[in-house]
Amino acid sequence: MAEVVHADVLEQILILLDVNDLISCVRVCKSWHSFITSPRFSNPHLTRSYNEDHYNNELGSRRVRLSHRYRRSLVGSSNGLVCIISYLTCKVLVGNPLTRVVRQLKLPRWMTHSPPVCSGFGYDSSKDDYKLVVGAEKRKNRTRVQALSLKSNVWRVIREVKYTFCTKIGILCNGALHWIVRDEKMNMLIIAYDISKEEFKEIPQPEGCQFRFSTSHLGIVKECLSIFGYTCKDDVWIMKKYNVKQSWELLPRHHEWKRNIIHYLSVPKDESYFHHDVGSWFSEHLSDLQFCIDAPIFVQSFVSP
Structure with missing residues (x-):
């Protein structure tokens, strides 16, 4: 009974530590390493990290970007894992930039x-798995979508969709990846791919949206799906209630933004691990923030791929 109580107390102490401190703790002994790296600990620690970021008014959102993009593409981030496609070595890298696993x-x-016309990365909560989704253009307005499950490490064709993708990187929101596409009738649409259900669906657009969808982008603002342009003159819309047309809200031009922390990743030539830059860049103005709305949300975790 004493051992059980001791384990509970240990868990309550360790869960309060950040990832850098936990990296030191796993070296204490084999039992600590086994416990800290297990889902029993990493999952509640992840939940705590989410909550801590959510209620940190000085943080706004924590986002991640690549420092060097030549022949590499940052596909997305989910639960502290980051997915990068390297065309130099023809590999997918999925890792935790803090633990360097x-x-x-x-x-x-x-x-x-040839590079994919669309891609995305996210967590499948129904199977406790992570999936990379990519699309290849087969012919005009025809894209074959494939998915890679990290558990199976097998590529599988999901389906062929009748869209031309206008945005390449899928924005993760509400368990789905989102892109702006053009259908067979040249209509501009927002589509979502539900990672768990493996289904595509159309997301309603805001009423009266004057965006030129050919130059518009999707992103995340206040944990909500957003549409924005890359200039200060463009409007920013956010969907306050997911998949509800009436919930789209046009933000005022002089809206007071929370500052976002941008973590830059650099990938060494041998690509043996991710390096997380010590310095973070703070976005304080609308013109700057609009350039990082589409950067993936990043949460500190001890989750391993």
């Missing part, structure tokens, strides 16, 4: 010759 996966054969 990385898995290397192979790209589909066709992606060694």
Whole structure:
């Protein structure tokens, strides 16, 4: 009974530590390493990190970007894991930039010759798994979508959709990846791919939106899906209640933004691990913030790929 109480007390202490302190703790002994790296600990620690970021008014949102993008693409981030496609080595890198634990996966054969027209990365809560989604253009307005499950490490064709993708990186929101597309009738749409259900659906657009969708982008503002342009003159819309048309809200031009912390990642030439830059860049103005709304939300965690 004493051992059980001791384990409970230990868990209550460790869960309050940040990832850098936990990295030191896993070196204490084998039992600590086994406990801290197990889902029994990493999942509640992840929940605490989410809550801590959510209620930190000085933080706004924590986001992640690549420092060097040549022949590499940051696909997304979920639960502290970051997914990068490297066209230099024809590999997918999924890792935790804080713990520097990385898995290397192979790209589909066709992606060694041409980049995908769309991609996205997210967590499948129904299977406790992570999925990378990519699309290849087969012909005009036809895209074949494939998915890679981290658990199975197998690429699988999901379906062929009748869209041309206008935005390449899927924005993760509410368990789904989102893109702006053009259908067969040249209509501009917002579509979502539910990662758990493996289904596509159309997301209603805001009434009276004057965006030129060919130059518009999707992002996340206040944990809500948003539409924005890349100039200060463009409007910013946010969907306050997911998938509800009436919930779209046009933000005032002089809206007071919370500052976002941007973490830059650099990938060494050997790609053996992610490096997380010590310095963070703070966005304080609307013109600056609009350039990072589409950056993936990042949460500190001890989750391993």
